[in-house]
Amino acid sequence: MQIMISDKAYIAPGANIGKNVTIYPFAYIEDGVEIGDDCIIFPYVSIMRGTKMGRGNKVYQNTVLGAEPQDFNYTGADTRLVIGDENIFRENVVVNRATFADGETRIGNRNFFMEGVHISHDTKVDDYVTFGYGTKVAGDCEIHSAAIFSSGVILNANVRIGGASMVTSGVRISKDVPPFIVATDNPVRYGGVNETLLKSSNTTDKVIGHIANAYRLVFHGQTSVFDAINQIKEQVPPGKEINAIVNFLEGSKLGIISKI
Numbered sequence: 001m002q003i004m005i006s007d008k009a010y011i012a013p014g015a016n017i018g019k020n021v022t023i024y025p026f027a028y029i030e031d032g033v034e035i036g037d038d039c040i041i042f043p044y045v046s047i048m049r050g051t052k053m054g055r056g057n058k059v060y061q062n063t064v065l066g067a068e069p070q071d072f073n074y075t076g077a078d079t080r081l082v083i084g085d086e087n088i089f090r091e092n093v094v095v096n097r098a099t100f101a102d103g104e105t106r107i108g109n110r111n112f113f114m115e116g117v118h119i120s121h122d123t124k125v126d127d128y129v130t131f132g133y134g135t136k137v138a139g140d141c142e143i144h145s146a147a148i149f150s151s152g153v154i155l156n157a158n159v160r161i162g163g164a165s166m167v168t169s170g171v172r173i174s175k176d177v178p179p180f181i182v183a184t185d186n187p188v189r190y191g192g193v194n195e196t197l198l199k200s201s202n203t204t205d206k207v208i209g210h211i212a213n214a215y216r217l218v219f220h221g222q223t224s225v226f227d228a229i230n231q232i233k234e235q236v237p238p239g240k241e242i243n244a245i246v247n248f249l250e251g252s253k254l255g256i257i258s259k260i
Contacts, residue, residue: 004020004021004022004023005017005021005022005023006023006024006025006026006027008025008026009023009024009025009026009027009028009029009041010027010028010029011023011027011029012029012030012031012032012033013031014031014032015029015030015031015032015033015034015035016033016034016035017029017035018034018035018036018037018038018039018055019037019038020037020038021035021036021037021038021039021040021041022039022040022041023041024041024042024043024045025043026043026044027041027042027043027044027045027046027047028045028046028047029041029046029047030047030048030049030066031049032049032050033047033048033049033050033051033052033053033066034051034052034053035047035053035057036053036054036055036056036057036085037055037056038055038056039053039055039056039057039058039059040057040058040059041059042058042059042060042061043061044061044062045059045060045061045062045063045064045065046063046064046065046067047059047064047065047066048064048065048066048067048068048097049066049078050066050078050079050080050081050097051065051066051080051081051083051097052080052081052082052083053065053083054083054084054085054086054109055085055086056085056086057083057085057086057087057088057089058087058088058089059089060088060089060090060091060093061091061092062091062092063089063090063091063092063093063094064093064094064095065081065083065089065093065095066081066095066096066097067094067095067096067097068096068097069096069097069098069099069120069121069122069139070096070120070121071096071099071120071121071139073099073100074099074121077099077100077101078101079097079098079099079100079101079103079104079121080097080098080103080104080105081095081096081097081098081104081105081106081107082104082105082106082107083095083106083107084107084108084109084110084127085109085110086109086110087107087109087110087111087112087113088111088112088113089113090112090113090114090115090117091115091116092115092116093113093115093116093117093118093119094117094118094119095107095113095118095119096119096120096121096139097121098121098122099121099122099139103121103122104122105119105120105121105122105123105124106123106124106125107119107125108125108126108127108129108145109127109128110127110128111125111127111128111129111130111131112129112130112131113131114130114131114132114133114134114135114151115133115134116133116134116135117131117132117133117134117135117136117137118135118136118137119131119137120137120138120139120141120157121139121140122139122140123137123138123139123140123141123142123143124141124142124143125143126143126144126145126163127145127146128145128146129143129145129146129147129148129149130147130148130149131149131153132148132149132150132151132152132153132169133151133152134151134152135149135151135152135153135154135155136153136154136155137155138155138156138157138158138159139157139158140157140158141155141157141158141159141160141161142159142160142161143160143161144160144161144162144163144165144179145163145164146163146164146197146201147161147162147163147164147165147166147167148165148166148167148197149166149167150166150167150168150169150170150171151169151170152169152170153167153169153170153171153172153173154171154172154173155173156172156173156174158253158254159173159174159175159176159177159254160176160177160248160251160252160254161173161176161177162176162177162178162179162180162181162244162245162248163179163180163244164179164180164194164197164198164201165177165178165179165180165181165182165183165194166181166182166183166194166197167182167183167184168182168183168184168185168191170186171183171184171185171186171188172186172188173188173257174254175188175254175255175256175257175258176248176252176254176255176256176257177256177257178215178218178245178248178249178256178257179241179244179245179248180193180194180197180198180211180215180241180244180245181193181194181215182194183257187258188257188258189257189258189259190215190219190257190258190259193208193211193212193215195208198211203241207239207241210236210237210239210241210242211241211242211245213235213236214232214236214242214245215245217231217232217235217236218232218249218256218259219259220259225249225252225255225256228249229246229249229250232245232246233246
């Protein structure tokens with residue numbers, strides 16, 4: 001198929017462009033970049049060395065993919081940004097590549113980055129994540145599938161965000177947000193189970209009830225998170241959602257957001 005590339009775009013000779021790719025005028029693409037089939041690159045996009053992109057991605061004006069990490073530990077190593085398929089990067093998004101040669105910033109599939117989002121070095125984003133306007137994610141964060149961020153959210157370094165969770169507008173986060181919950185307010189706190197998203201994904205009321213019971217033990221009990229995990233194992237019927245909660249809590253290094 002014909003590659004639709006404007007002669008007013010800069011494409012370095014070492015870039016690898018797939019089939020049926022549209023690249024508009026004034027895009028800038030460096031050596032070593034890989035762009036998969038059926039991608040659309042709008043004007044004034046910059047895609048920097050070390051970026052590998054899958055198929056069907058749309059990258060809007062003034063976005064920078066594979067920017068050098070804003071990290072004092074970066075010394076110019078050849079580092080990577082790996083992007084999956086069918087992501088949408090709206091205007092003025094910045095995604096940094098990794099700090100060290102053995103790391104990578106990784107974006108999965110079908111994520112939506114609204115205007116002004118910044119994803120810093122070595123962060124890992126799974127699939128179907130929505131980032132609201134102006135959300136800023138620091139380095140080495142981990143964001144699981146189907147998480148939703150409203151506008152103006154700030155994540156500090158090394159934070160983990162559980163799958164199918166929601167973070168409301170303007171929240172600042174320095175500890176982990178477990179899966180299937182709403183994180184709200186400043187200081188950030190537990191705002192209940194994310195029932196709207198769970199029901200939209202056909203999770204049964206029975207399972208939602210089990211999730212609520214698990215988090216009642218975590219956030220409303222008078223015990224430590226460690227003891228709450230044991231209580232969940234003893235008192236809540238097992239299932240993939242409950243297993244995900246337990247695994248997430250057991251893997252937390254920063255601790256989790258507040259119960260109040």
